[in-house]
Amino acid sequence: MIDGVWGDRARIYASPDLLVRIETTSFSAGPLRVTRIPSPVRARTGEDYPSLDAIAAEMEAIAQAHPDLCRLYTVGRSLLDRPLLMMKISDHPDLEEDEPEVLYLSTMHGDEPVGTLLCLDLIRLFVEGYGLDPEITRLVNEVEIWIMPMMNPDGYAGIYRTNAQGYDLNRSFPDRVIDPVNTTDGRPPETQHLMNWVYAHSPVLAASFHTGALVVNYPYDADPDPSARYSAAPDDPLFIQQSLAYASLNPPMSQSPWFDNGIINGVDWYTVYGGIQDWLYVWQGCNxxxxxxxxxxxxxxxxxxxxWIENREAMLAYMAWSLKGVRGIVTDSITGLPIQASVRVEGIDHDVYTDPDVGDYHRMLLSGTYTLRFRAAGYVEKRVQDLVVGSRDALRIHVSLDPVSPGDVTGDGRIDLADAVAALQILSGLKPSAQVALSADVDQDGKIGLGEAIFCLKGLLGIPPIFLLSQ
Ligand SMILES: [Zn+2]
Structure with a gap:
């Protein structure tokens, strides 16, 4: 039975006999994705949105039933002391692997409950479809999946938009235009906890779920030029394709009368200062x-x-983007240990970073030929040319960097700002504050005096300057 057709895709319910015939038939349209579990996994029962206790109970029950795939964490507590729950789903849930980390979070606005339930449905789909559905199995095996269904439990309990202090959480993040300070200082507790989680986990792809419209909105949400009508991120063509990966599989969204193909640039829609998506992209290297x-x-x-039916395939397809582009591990050529490095594609003014736990980077890219630059404090930059990126699995490029000698570091007594920042990142684990603290002292060549860098390091961390010199 054909259940629906979207463009070149169709959902078909098939008996086992018919399934065999479908699988042995070659289609010109592309690979067939066979799902052997009912869709939706389970119809939601009840007449109204569940209580916070019921949501927590559901997450706890899933984690207990699937200890091989799930870990349930409390990443912090709301202003009114409610837990902020985050589910990790992975084939090795206790390990940090060479895998992209993906974050789905919902309901920063307490009066927007749909995403919470879709996130719960998605969690259930992963644990129940694992080993049965090829795409679900692939994502669980190859991605570290993090899902936070409820970022604003206080607002949800009271059915209001803000947190209990009146903060709009999607206006409370660092912002490149009006609040370019990437620290948690002075922010609402819910925002602080999420930021600290991001600092610790280095997600490379994220989606934040809301209601009030039917569209995928991509960076930038704010532009330095207040009269800008569209604010293109350096990865604008990539963001468009990633947004389409979601919207094209959600029929009502893609057929929107208001938004072409169901997607729109943030500034093209309306400006948001302090939203999470610009923060994640600008400072954390996360699309x-x-x-x-x-x-x-x-x-x-x-x-x-x-x-759920309209969003299920879209949620999976967007997540699968984390496995495209170029990926690999950056190590020290002498010790073989992973290092914290930045990865830049020539021609695209944007860095992504290795996850220092494993040294893995995941640079999503559209199909094409690219040159990548790998940089880390205290190492000789490496340039890898003419990488041909396809549209399927990411190209794997492992890179080892040679440490520079102390003579190279001192040189004329000035070092690149990026090197100084990277040194502070390694030492402090705080990408952001290092950048901000050092930027004030940078000269026109993009360099900073070693003495100033050391002074700044001491101020930030209160540790002996010898550590910087020895990097
Ligand atoms: Zn919202």
């Missing part, structure tokens, strides 16, 4: 979009079943 799931903020609960 992030905002997914608006329904025109109604709180649609009737009876619509949850169809909302």
């Amino acid at each position: 992030a979009v905002t997914v608006e799931l329904s025109d109604a903020k709180r649609p009737s609960f009876s619509e949850m079943g169809s909302l």
